[in-house]
Amino acid sequence: MPSDDERGCPKCGHDGTDVGKISTTGGGLSKMFDIQTNSFEVVSCTNCGYSELYRDTTSGGSDIVDVFLG
Ligand SMILES: [Zn+2]
Numbered sequence: 001m002p003s004d005d006e007r008g009c010p011k012c013g014h015d016g017t018d019v020g021k022i023s024t025t026g027g028g029l030s031k032m033f034d035i036q037t038n039s040f041e042v043v044s045c046t047n048c049g050y051s052e053l054y055r056d057t058t059s060g061g062s063d064i065v066d067v068f069l070g
Helices: 028-033 062-068
Strands: 019-025 037-044 050-057
Touching: 019 062, 037 062, 050 062
Parallel strands: none
Antiparallel strands: 019 037, 037 050
């Protein structure tokens, strides 16, 4: 159930996340994003599996989790 502050997964409201990294090296994802080589951080809901990609930044992992959870 979503917590009463309304933060959570955009799909199911769960507030547990996993954060991983993807490095693209010219394969499928890089075509999708029209880039050559880059890295992304992936925030995934641990309940329903919904995931969002964020361009890797120097601001640290907690920020993207905040974005994901809204
Ligand atoms: Zn979810």
